[in-house]
Amino acid sequence: MGRSVQDSALSGISRRTVLKAGAAAAAFVTVPVAAPSILRAQTPAVKIGILQPVTGALAHDGDLGRVGAEMAINEINAAGGIKSLGGAKIEMVFGDARSTPEAGTQEVERMQAEGVCAIVGGFASPICLAASQAAARYDLPYLVDVGVSDQIMARGLTNTFRFSPGFGKVTQVALDNLTRINELAGKPAKTVVLVHEDGLFGSGLAKLLQAELPKRGFEILETIAHPTPARDMSNVALRIRSLNPDLVIPSNYYGEFVLLARTMQQQRIKPKGVYAVLGGAASNGRFVKEFPQAAQNVIDCNHWHDPKNPKALALRKAVEAQGKSFAYNVPLNYSNLLLLADAIERAGSADRKTIIEALNASTFAGHIMPYGPTKFVNGQNEGATPINTQIQGEDIKVIFPETFAESKANYPAA
Amino acid sequence: MYSPQIILEAALNGLMTGAVYALIALGLTLIYGVLHIINFAHGALLTCAMFAVWIAWAWLGLDPYLVIVPLVPLMFVLGYGLQRFVIGPASHGDDGNILLVTLGLSIVLENVLLAVFQSDTRTLDTDYSFQVVALGPLLLSFPRVIGLAVAVVVTGLLWLVLNRTDTGKAIRAVAKEKLGANLVGIDVPHVYAITFGLGCACLAVAAGLLMPTFYVNPRIGSAFVLVAFTVVVLGGMGSLPGALLGGLFIGVVESLCGLFLGDSLGQIGIFLIFIAVLLVRPTGLFGAKA
Secondary structure (H helix, E strand, O other), X not given: OOOOXXXXXXXXXXXXXXXXXXXXXXXXXOOOOOOOOOOOOOOOOEEEEXXXXXXXXXXXXXXXXXXXXXXXXXXXXXXXXXXXXXXXXXXXXXXXXXXXXHHHHHHHHHHHHOOOOXXXXXOOHHHHHHHHHXXXXXXXXXXXXXXXXXXXXXXXXXXXXXXXXXXXXXXXXXXXXXXXXXXXXXOOOOEEEEEEEOXXXXXXXXXXXXXXXXXXXXXEEEEEEEOOOOOOOHHHHHHHHHHOOOEEEEEOOHHHHHHHHHHHHHOOOOOOEEEEEOOOOOOOHHHHHHOXXXXXXXXXXXXXXXXOOHHHHHHHHHHHHOOOOXXXXXXXXXXXXXXXXHHHHHHOOXXXXXXXXXXXXXXXXXXXXXXOOOOEEOOEEOOOOOEEEEEEXXXXXXXXXXXXXXXXXXXXXX | OOOHHHHHHHHHHHXXXXXXXXXXXXXXXXXXXXXXXXXXXXXXXXXXXXXXXXXXXXXXXXXXXXXXXXXXXXHHHHHHHHHHHHHHHHHOOOHHHHHHHHHHHHHHHHHHHXXXXXXXXXXXXXXXXXXXXXXXXXXXXXXXXXXXXXHHHHHHHHHHHHHHOHHHHHHHHHHHOHHHHHHOOOOHHHHHHHHHHHHHHHXXXXXXXXXXXXXXXXXXXXXXXXXXXXXXXXXOOOOHHHHHHXXXXXXXXXXXXXXXXXXHHHHHHHHHHHHXXXXXXXXXXXXXXX
C-alpha cells in the first residue's frame, strides 16, 4: 500500500511500471484521442489524468465525461492557469478505461508513469473501485466523478475523494423527496409497483425501496424483475395494468427503461407518476429527443447541475451546440476539475501529498452542482445530493427541492 | 390471479413475439436442419441486418418495412458469399470445424459492429410503432400483428421454394444424399451457399419486422439465437411448418411463464417444454421419423 512519495512526481517508478505503461500505451495507440497541446510556457505544465470509458459499453457516458473535463481545463487555462504556480497551464493526460476495471487500472499505471499529479473520472463503480485502488499505491489523488457504489468510499483510502453522492444517500433523498412531492400534491399516491432489472444495480435498489417505502406509507403491490437485455415489456406492462398502481418506480438501464416507457404508453397505462431512482434514461437528453411522448412527465432522482447557476446553463448550451445530448456526466466532471484546480492553487504545488491535504481542507463553492460549499469527510463530500428532474415538453426541468426548482412538478400526471 | 383478459392478452403477445422467433428459426432450420451446419453466427448476422435497417432509417429516412425489400437480396448475397468463400472452404466439411468457423465469424462480426457503432443501444421510431389494433377490449400492438402475418406468408413462400422449384429439389437432394447429388451433377457447394443465403434472407425479414418495436446493439442477436435453436429442434430438424408452429408455441409459453413467474424466469418454461417434447417425440413435433 501507500509508500511515501518524494517531492518529485516521478519518483516511485519502477522498471515494471514503465514496461506496463508501455504496454498500456501501445494498446492505446489505436484509440483516437485529442493530443494535449504542448505548451512552451515559462512554468512547467501541471499534468492531470482524465480517466473515462470512451470505448466499449459505457462509451456514451465516457464521452460526455471527457467533454466536461476538457471544457473545465480550457476555461482554467484561458483564465491564466494555476496562478500560485506562476500561471502554469493544466495539461490533460487522457486515459480510455475501455469500459473495464482492468483497462482502467492499466491507464492509471500509464498516467502515473507520465507524472500526473491527480486523476479525475472513472464513471462506473467497478472502474472507480479498481482505478482508485491502483492510484492509492502511489498516493495519487483520485477524484471519483460518478461511481455511486458506497464500497468505493468505505475502504479508508486516503487518496480517494468523491464529490458527488453515493448510492445510499441517493436512495435516501429519493425517498424523502418522493414523500414530500406526494404530500405537497395532497397524497394522491398510495400504491406502488417496483420494476427492476434483475442484476446487481436493480435488485439492490429494489431491496432498499422494499424496506423503506412501507415506512413512508406506500403500499408495494408487486415487485417485478426483468432480465437485461429484455426483449419485450408487454408482460410487465400487462401486470402493471392489472394492478393499476398510483406510482411506478423503475430501476433499469437505458434500453429497458425506454422499452418499458414505450410499452406503457402503447398499452395506455397512465399512472399518477413514474418515479425513477438513478434512472437509466429518465434524465438523458437522448430519451427526450427520441421518444418525447413516452418520456413525458417521467420524474428522476439523479445527479444534476444547479439550474440557477448561469455557468451551468452556459455549459449545457455549449455541449448541445456540439450536437451532443446533455447528461449529468458533463457538469460532474467539469465541477471536479474546478475543485481540483482550486486545491492545486491553494497547495501552491503539484506535490501529491500537498494536494491531498488541500482537498481535505477544501471549502470550494465555485462548482455548478446544487451542493453548497465542499466539505470532505473521509473523502466523501458531505453536501453532495441528488435532485429531482422531470421531463416536461422537450426539456428536462428540475422540480425539487424548491430552492433549485425551475418549474412545478407535473404531479399527479394523470 | 389475473383476469382472463390479461391472460388472453399475454398469450396473444406471446403468439406475436413467437412469430419473429419463427422467422429467425426458419433461417436456422434451413441451415442447421437441412445442411447440418451449426451456425453460431446466426445471431450476429441478425444483428447486422438490424443495424442495416437502423442505418437505412437513420441516414436515409427509409421505413423499416420498406427496407426489407432491398435487404432480402443483400442478406442473401452476404449469406451466399460467407458460405461459399469463408465457412465452406475453412471447414473442409468437418462439423467440428464448421462450429468453430461460425463461432469465430460471430465474434468477428460482433466486434466489428462494436468498433463501428460502439455498444450504444439504438432505436428507431415510426408513426405506427405505438399503434394498437383494438380487438374488442384487447389492445394488440400493430407492428406485431404485421409480424405474425408476414411470418406466416414467408413460411408459405419458403415451403413453395423447397417443394415446388428445382432449387428446392436440389437442396433436399443434397440434404438427403450429398454424394449422390454430386454424382447426378448438382453443384453441391453452390446449393449449400444458396441455402445459407436463404437462411440469411429470412433474417432480413425478421430484422425489418423487429426494429419498429425493438432496439439494436452489437450483442442483441445472442438474445434471440438460443431460442431459435430450441425452436428448430422442437419443431423438427428441417421442417418449415415445425419452425413456424414451434416458434409460435415457444412465444406463448414464454409469455405465459413470464406473466406468472416473472420475466426473469419466463425462459424456464421454454426449456421445460422442450425437454418434455423431446422425451415424448425425440424427432421434434414435425421431424421425420428417423
